Amino acid sequence: MAPQIHTDQNQRLRAVIAFGLLGLGLIAVGILQSWNSAFGVLNLCMISAVMALGLNVQWGYAGLFNAGVMAFAAIGGLTAVLVSHPPVVEAWQAGGTYLIGSLAALIATILLIRSVRPRLPEGRIRFWGTVLITITAYVIIRSLFREGAGLVEAVNPAKTGFLGGLGLPIITSWIIAGFVAGGLAWAIGKISLGLRSDYLAIATLGIAEIVIAVIKFEDWLARGVKNVTGLSRPVPYEIDLQESDSFIGWVRWWYQDTLSASDNSVKLLNELVISSSSIFVKLCYSGILLAALIILLTLANRAARSPWGRMMRAIRDNEHAASAMGKDVVYRHRQAFIVGSAIVGIGGAMLTTIDGQFTPSSYNPLRFTFIIWVMVIVGGSGNNLGSILGGAIIWFTWVQAEPAAQFVMQNIAGFLPEESALADHLSDIAPHMRLFTMGLVLLLVMRFAPRGILAERR
Amino acid sequence: MDGFGTDILNALILFANFVFVPALSYGSQLALGAVGVTLVYGVLRFANFAHGDVMAFGTMITIFVTWGLQSYGIGLGPLPTALLALPVAILGTIALVLFYDKTVFQFYRRNRSAPVIYLVASVGVMFITNGLVRLFIGPDDRRFADGERFIIKARAFKKMTGLSEGLSLQVTQVITVVVAIIAVAALFWFLNKTRTGKAMRAYSDNEDLALLSGINPDRVVMVTWILAGTLACIAGTLYGLDKSFKPFTYFHLLLPIFAAAIVGGIGQPVGAIIGGYVVAFSEVMATYAYKKFLKYLLPDDMAPSTLMQFLSTDYKFAISFIILVLVLLIRPTGIFRGRVY
Numbered sequence: 117m118a119p120q121i122h123t124d125q126n127q128r129l130r131a132v133i134a135f136g137l138l139g140l141g142l143i144a145v146g147i148l149q150s151w152n153s154a155f156g157v158l159n160l161c162m163i164s165a166v167m168a169l170g171l172n173v174q175w176g177y178a179g180l181f182n183a184g185v186m187a188f189a190a191i192g193g194l195t196a197v198l199v200s201h202p203p204v205v206e207a208w209q210a211g212g213t214y215l216i217g218s219l220a221a222l223i224a225t226i227l228l229i230r231s232v233r234p235r236l237p238e239g240r241i242r243f244w245g246t247v248l249i250t251i252t253a254y255v256i257i258r259s260l261f262r263e264g265a266g267l268v269e270a271v272n273p274a275k276t277g278f279l280g281g282l283g284l285p286i287i288t289s290w291i292i293a294g295f296v297a298g299g300l301a302w303a304i305g306k307i308s309l310g311l312r313s314d315y316l317a318i319a320t321l322g323i324a325e326i327v328i329a330v331i332k333f334e335d336w337l338a339r340g341v342k343n344v345t346g347l348s349r350p351v352p353y354e355i356d357l358q359e360s361d362s363f364i365g366w367v368r369w370w371y372q373d374t375l376s377a378s379d380n381s382v383k384l385l386n387e388l389v390i391s392s393s394s395i396f397v398k399l400c401y402s403g404i405l406l407a408a409l410i411i412l413l414t415l416a417n418r419a420a421r422s423p424w425g426r427m428m429r430a431i432r433d434n435e436h437a438a439s440a441m442g443k444d445v446v447y448r449h450r451q452a453f454i455v456g457s458a459i460v461g462i463g464g465a466m467l468t469t470i471d472g473q474f475t476p477s478s479y480n481p482l483r484f485t486f487i488i489w490v491m492v493i494v495g496g497s498g499n500n501l502g503s504i505l506g507g508a509i510i511w512f513t514w515v516q517a518e519p520a521a522q523f524v525m526q527n528i529a530g531f532l533p534e535e536s537a538l539a540d541h542l543s544d545i546a547p548h549m550r551l552f553t554m555g556l557v558l559l560l561v562m563r564f565a566p567r568g569i570l571a572e573r574r
Numbered sequence: 575m576d577g578f579g580t581d582i583l584n585a586l587i588l589f590a591n592f593v594f595v596p597a598l599s600y601g602s603q604l605a606l607g608a609v610g611v612t613l614v615y616g617v618l619r620f621a622n623f624a625h626g627d628v629m630a631f632g633t634m635i636t637i638f639v640t641w642g643l644q645s646y647g648i649g650l651g652p653l654p655t656a657l658l659a660l661p662v663a664i665l666g667t668i669a670l671v672l673f674y675d676k677t678v679f680q681f682y683r684r685n686r687s688a689p690v691i692y693l694v695a696s697v698g699v700m701f702i703t704n705g706l707v708r709l710f711i712g713p714d715d716r717r718f719a720d721g722e723r724f725i726i727k728a729r730a731f732k733k734m735t736g737l738s739e740g741l742s743l744q745v746t747q748v749i750t751v752v753v754a755i756i757a758v759a760a761l762f763w764f765l766n767k768t769r770t771g772k773a774m775r776a777y778s779d780n781e782d783l784a785l786l787s788g789i790n791p792d793r794v795v796m797v798t799w800i801l802a803g804t805l806a807c808i809a810g811t812l813y814g815l816d817k818s819f820k821p822f823t824y825f826h827l828l829l830p831i832f833a834a835a836i837v838g839g840i841g842q843p844v845g846a847i848i849g850g851y852v853v854a855f856s857e858v859m860a861t862y863a864y865k866k867f868l869k870y871l872l873p874d875d876m877a878p879s880t881l882m883q884f885l886s887t888d889y890k891f892a893i894s895f896i897i898l899v900l901v902l903l904i905r906p907t908g909i910f911r912g913r914v915y
Contacts, residue, residue, distance in 0.1 A: 254884075259880070307903060308902055312689070313688075313693070314689065314693060314840075317623075317690075318836065321828065321832070325829060325892075326891075329888060486697060489694065489697060547708075548709045549705065550705075551701055552701070552709065555701025555704075555705060556698075558694075559695060562691075562698065
């Protein structure tokens with residue numbers, strides 16, 4: 117037992133050092149750049165950590181390859197819009213009947229196929245009969261649907277042009293997003309789990325493309341690439357804070373030394389109030405995100421230590437043995453896949469919430485799928501805290517690589533006579549270098565430190 | 575000239591021009607890509623996510639060599655210079671994939687890792703290749719086809735036949751099909767007639783039995799990568815010639831290529847080729863607007879008022895996915911009974 121305890125202490129030390137370094141990094145950003153951007157980075161670190169935690173449930177617990185993390189993040193973001201945006205009544209009046217009609221027609225078709233199929237003789241007739249019904253129904257539904265979508269999109273297209281949402285507080289969308297993303301995962305898992313592991317990878321790669329395409333091109337749903345902006349917030353607005361007397365009084369108290377030392381204290385106070393208000397908003401978000409992250413981490417850790425977690429690891433390590441012991445491997449894989457996707461969906465809703473807007477074109481597979489993979493593998497597959505650490509560290513590096521490079525460039529600029537040409541070239545290739553570096557980090561960690569920063573607890 | 579006979583001819587020419595010819599050349603490109611994926615799958619037993627970016631890397635070398643040749647004034651006359659550059663690019667791509675095998679995949683092979691580990695490693699390789707391509711040539715769209723553009727121009731065709739619809743045939747389309755036929759013929763000759771090819775198939779069918787028969791696994795793996803690299807480079811170059819070269823689109827080609835390999839039965843080269851055409855034809859046919867086509871065939875009062883398009887072109891790649899889902903639901907082994915479990 118002795119070496120085990122030693123490893124555990126070692127792990128704890130590592131976690132403390134890693135989180136400490138991360139904290140120092142954030143403080144450095146706060147001092148060198150601004151506290152505003154430091155808290156901005158911190159918030160995104162926490163959201164990345166949530167997504168990494170979700171992927172860890174799939175990859176770390178169950179060994180499932182999900183190449184469509186982006187789809188679940190995007191669908192979470194979409195849910196945030198559809199839950200929080202007030203409904204657009206005119207749009208519902210204009211095209212709602214058609215859209216509801218096409219939905220009803222879709223359900224009717226499914227029921228029709230289900231009732232007709234068993235009555236047709238097995239074989240060719242059944243197959244072609246189903247195909248015929250499907251195509252006919254598709255043509256009818258599509259024309260109904262196009263009509264309705266056209267009408268909805270024509271309602272005040274510059275501002276709305278979509279159906280709107282439910283008008284509920286945006287925080288509720290975090291929970292709903294989990295269910296929506298989980299539902300999508302259920303459907304994908306139903307089709308592709310139980311076959312070779314590669315099939316899940318390919319199916320998720322495909323669903324990611326399609327989810328993004330639907331969100332981009334179906335304007336009636338969430339305005340497509342025109343973006344939905346100005347979503348409601350769970351925290352106060354900067355402008356309200358700047359006009360609130362108690363906030364100004366609080367800023368005056370916090371900065372009293374600086375203010376009394378200044379010649380033009382009115383102007384300075386004004387500036388301080390503006391900068392403090394945006395920091396205050398970010399801090400509020402940090403608080404909410406931290407609370408959510410702690411809840412998710414606690415639940416994930418409990419799940420991992422429960423008999424369920426032990427069973428998942430047993431299945432992952434040896435499917436055949438677990439199956440021989442009577443475990444339903446496919447069913448359990450589906451569970452892990454759904455739970456993981458739900459957590460990623462929650463992360464997606466969080467992202468849209470703190471952005472205050474939903475921009476479908478910002479979803480790309482490198483940023484929203486493969487980076488999350490790097491986070492989980494670097495952090496330590498199978499270790500929840502490790503995923504959170506990996507998520508935060510990788511995100512921090514990802515966004516701070518550029519300012520850091522610029523900082524270095526500025527400091528050596530004096531020694532370089534032709535710095536502008538060289539600097540231009542370096543800043544041109546920087547984003548591509550980032551991709552290359554991420555790939556390299558992934559491969560190096562997999563090869564030389566497959567357990568990641570924090571190894572899985574045994 | 576008019577009458578129903580001409581209408582039918584016009585409709586057919588219209589269909590050939592906008593559906594058959596483009597789908598045939600796109601299908602050939604997908605088929606070559608899918609054969610590469612399927613060979614790697616058959617022998618190394620994982621879905622190689624880096625294949626699309628390896629295609630992009632090969633195309634990039636073709637473009638660089640083409641530029642070099644152009645600057646010396648060397649060309650092929652009416653044919654694109656890229657054909658002359660292709661052999662060099664193939665060698666470059668082979669070097670790249672062999673390098674990846676030595677540095678990345680060999681380690682996991684020795685450790686007998688699970689297929690999903692290879693999959694994650696191939697994602698890393700994908701990143702690196704993607705980064706390299708963007709580093710060298712940048713993320714922009716590039717056209718590198720030179721020489722003649724058309725074999726038959728639509729207008730000349732109309733003049734020749736007197737029909738109101740024209741059929742245009744681009745040089746790149748014909749080259750795609752011809753090169754694909756040559757490449758596939760050579761591949762099957764290799765797989766069926768040579769000793770190494772037979773060893774490869776034996777290894778793909780049953781690894782243990784092949785090892786017992788004294789087949790050298792390292793050699794089989796090396797040959798597989800050489801073939802996969804060659805095919806990837808050819809497929810990428812043909813795609814780039816036909817459309818244009820943009821690193822990001824090659825990542826998106828992964829989905830139709832995987833769909834093609836799975837439709838045909840993963841691990842089965844013949845299946846991959848058929849799958850390539852199945853995916854390409856479904857994609858083009860489902861997104862084509864049949865309004866004009868039906869106008870020729872139906873009496874005037876029955877002419878359709880809508881576009882008669884099955885799916886908007888925005889959802890082109892959804893077709894690959896739908897095909898994939900249908901195959902997984904109805905016949906997960908694909909047409910040629912690939913390995914599924």
